Amino acid sequence: MKRKNIIFIIVTIALALVLSSCTMGPRAVGTPGLTAGEDTVYLAFQQYVYSVNSESGTEVWRYPSKGNIQVVFYAPPEVDGDALYVGDLANKFHKLNSATGAEVWTFDQAKGWFIGKAKAAGDIILAPSSDRSLYALDDSGSLVWKFSKDFALWGQPVVEGDSVYFGSLDHKVYALNFQTGELLWEVQLSGAINASPLFDPETGLLYVGSLGKEMVAINAESGKISWSYPEDGTISSVWATPILQEGQLIFADETGKIISLDSKTGSFNWTIEAGAKMMGGLLAIEGGFVTVMEDGTVRAFDYERNPLWTRTINGELYTTPVLSNEVIVIAAFKSDSLLYGFDQNGNQIWSYQPAK
Amino acid sequence: MWDTIIIQPFTNVLLAITMVVKNFGLAIILFTLLIKALTYPLTASQLKATKAMQGLQDDPRYKKMMAKYKDDKERLAQEQMKLYKELGINPLGSCLPTLIQFPIIIGLYQSITKAMAATPFELLGLERLVYNFLDTSKVIPLQSRFLWMDLGQPERLTLFGFPIPILAIVVVATTFLQSKLMTPPSQGNDQAAAMTKSMNIYMPLLMGWMAYSLASGLALYFLVSNIATIVQYSAQGRVNWSNIFPFIKDKKAEGKPKPVQISKTIIEEDEDEEDEIVVEPVKLSKPSARSAVKKKRPQMKRK
Numbered sequence: 001m002k003r004k005n006i007i008f009i010i011v012t013i014a015l016a017l018v019l020s021s022c023t024m025g026p027r028a029v030g031t032p033g034l035t036a037g038e039d040t041v042y043l044a045f046q047q048y049v050y051s052v053n054s055e056s057g058t059e060v061w062r063y064p065s066k067g068n069i070q071v072v073f074y075a076p077p078e079v080d081g082d083a084l085y086v087g088d089l090a091n092k093f094h095k096l097n098s099a100t101g102a103e104v105w106t107f108d109q110a111k112g113w114f115i116g117k118a119k120a121a122g123d124i125i126l127a128p129s130s131d132r133s134l135y136a137l138d139d140s141g142s143l144v145w146k147f148s149k150d151f152a153l154w155g156q157p158v159v160e161g162d163s164v165y166f167g168s169l170d171h172k173v174y175a176l177n178f179q180t181g182e183l184l185w186e187v188q189l190s191g192a193i194n195a196s197p198l199f200d201p202e203t204g205l206l207y208v209g210s211l212g213k214e215m216v217a218i219n220a221e222s223g224k225i226s227w228s229y230p231e232d233g234t235i236s237s238v239w240a241t242p243i244l245q246e247g248q249l250i251f252a253d254e255t256g257k258i259i260s261l262d263s264k265t266g267s268f269n270w271t272i273e274a275g276a277k278m279m280g281g282l283l284a285i286e287g288g289f290v291t292v293m294e295d296g297t298v299r300a301f302d303y304e305r306n307p308l309w310t311r312t313i314n315g316e317l318y319t320t321p322v323l324s325n326e327v328i329v330i331a332a333f334k335s336d337s338l339l340y341g342f343d344q345n346g347n348q349i350w351s352y353q354p355a356k
Numbered sequence: 357m358w359d360t361i362i363i364q365p366f367t368n369v370l371l372a373i374t375m376v377v378k379n380f381g382l383a384i385i386l387f388t389l390l391i392k393a394l395t396y397p398l399t400a401s402q403l404k405a406t407k408a409m410q411g412l413q414d415d416p417r418y419k420k421m422m423a424k425y426k427d428d429k430e431r432l433a434q435e436q437m438k439l440y441k442e443l444g445i446n447p448l449g450s451c452l453p454t455l456i457q458f459p460i461i462i463g464l465y466q467s468i469t470k471a472m473a474a475t476p477f478e479l480l481g482l483e484r485l486v487y488n489f490l491d492t493s494k495v496i497p498l499q500s501r502f503l504w505m506d507l508g509q510p511e512r513l514t515l516f517g518f519p520i521p522i523l524a525i526v527v528v529a530t531t532f533l534q535s536k537l538m539t540p541p542s543q544g545n546d547q548a549a550a551m552t553k554s555m556n557i558y559m560p561l562l563m564g565w566m567a568y569s570l571a572s573g574l575a576l577y578f579l580v581s582n583i584a585t586i587v588q589y590s591a592q593g594r595v596n597w598s599n600i601f602p603f604i605k606d607k608k609a610e611g612k613p614k615p616v617q618i619s620k621t622i623i624e625e626d627e628d629e630e631d632e633i634v635v636e637p638v639k640l641s642k643p644s645a646r647s648a649v650k651k652k653r654p655q656m657k658r659k
Contacts, residue, residue: 028474028475028478029475029477029478030475030476030477030478031475031476031477074475111506111509112506112509113474115474115475115476130474130508131506150499150501151497151499152497154476169497190493190494191493191494191496192479192493192496192497194476194479211479211483211493211496212493212494213493237483237493239476239480254480254483279476279477279480318477318480
């Protein structure tokens with residue numbers, strides 16, 4: 001074969017690889033998915049799911065033992081006793097042994113990626129998928145029912161009594177019968193819903209933030225909107241689930257504005273400019289809450305909005321922090337370490353970077 | 357810089373089209389056609405330059421210098437440059453428009469990829485690309501269903517229980533068709549012909565592999581782009597249907613002149629001027645139907 005021919009073929013292949021590099025291998029860019037167990041945190045990131053001791057920051061196990069570039073994990077795992085449920089970007093949903101990381105079963109009937117966190121309730125596991133379906137599986141991994149709509153599901157469902165509540169990228173919140181998957185009601189919001197709703201048993205309200213720059217309270221029984229904030233559109237997109245503390249509903253918008261509302265009426269209490277963009281949610285700790293920001297800043301405030309402490313991590317923070325064994329665990333993106341452990345006074349205890 | 361100049365405007369136009377037509381698949385098609393239309397002057401300029409370069413290879417002076425200086429590359433290059441200058445041909449004229457189009461094609465590809473944000477992090481990136489005056493909270497995320505496809509996933513159509521990659525097959529077919537139709541008539545240059553032959557085989561396979569493995573929104577773009585390119589070339593009269601339909605070749609080849617020995621004066625068939633050039637006898641390779649027709653045209657005019 002002539003030299004020019006060989007050069008031409010090499011250049012063509014290189015061009016194809018350059019063009020396809022964004023979507024081959026780990027075919028999407030995602031941020032770490034983090035969940036807390038009692039004395040362990042579980043992290044889904046790229047080719048592995050990791051189990052890390054939250055007291056020492058040491059790795060307990062990883063799944064699979066040898067990573068596959070075609071199998072990528074971003075969905076936060078759901079831990080339920082000795083079971084751990086996590087979906088991947090190869091359209092498969094796995095049940096693992098949470099103590100050992102051994103695979104128990106795999107569900108492979110989905111036609112889209114698993115981005116959202118699953119929810120285990122009794123013997124049913126609810127797995128939201130990007131193929132626009134919510135899958136209800138039994139303890140053996142068999143399909144019990146499936147509910148499909150028009151857009152991907154990225155948020156963890158909430159189970160309360162006989163009802164399942166979840167938001168969708170189609171701008172709607174749905175309520176289903178938990179046993180049958182039958183639609184109870186649906187309500188339209190202004191934007192796509194990325195996060196899980198928060199249910200308040202005291203008020204019977206579901207709190208849902210959307211990318212339509214709003215926080216909405218919905219009556220879980222009737223599906224009617226109880227209140228919506230703000231009325232004049234002064235906040236930005238809401239990416240994460242709010243927290244509820246002492247009658248205050250607290251959440252952050254994308255610009256880094258932290259807002260406190262009265263959970264019953266939606267009336268405004270106070271706001272804090274956190275100082276940087278925020279996608280991750282807030283973590284309630286003793287006497288206050290912790291926020292993580294895109295620029296690597298970690299800040300803690302009390303409920304009177306007084307700052308408690310500030311730390312900086314070299315990296316970007318998009319994942320909602322978790323509390324395990326009294327340790328605040330933060331997952332970092334583009335950082336020297338994947339996980340950081342802090343005590344509740346903001347002192348760093350450990351960091352964890354997976355061995356290659 | 358790249359994002360600001362190329363990706364951001366492209367993505368916003370794509371989203372704006374989606375907001376109007378309310379269908380992302382249709383928006384990809386319209387956006388690809390829009391970009392093709394906007395870059396048409398570059399394509400036309402490239403075609404013109406390519407045509408001039410191809411015509412040059414029939415020029416007896418060119419053939420003579422190729423033979424004369426075949427062992428002296430430096431001198432050959434000097435003589436070629438002289439001839440280019442004399443005939444007013446820019447040797448970069450055929451590749452410069454391609455180079456200018458290249459970032460546009462890459463930008464188009466990347467903007468489609470960005471618009472199909474498949475994770476919350478990618479959606480955050482898309483949200484930040486959108487200009488303030490577009491109220492995209494109503495359109496984001498994009499509805500990725502189009503016909504039987506999920507534009508964010510590789511395409512498969514299940515027929516009789518088998519997932520068939522229809523779009524990838526059509527992309528292979530149209531890329532092959534495009535390559536064949538745009539292959540110029542053989543100039544008797546073995547190396548160039550071999551290169552073209554390789555391209556006709558490898559390019560469709562590569563495009564097919566990409567269409568098979570990438571999100572179907574991108575495969576849709578490949579398909580529309582292929583069809584638009586064929587139409588553009590066809591409008592310029594640069595499509596060689598005889599490469600696909602041999603009977604067209606046979607028809608055109610009727611009355612084809614026999615290969616001749618150029619032994620004395622050849623009238624240079626230039627649009628603006630006619631030069632008289634005396635050349636040494638050169639054995640011409642068998643002319644193709646197209647070049648035969650081209651050579652015949654001026655003689656007919658003179659009659």
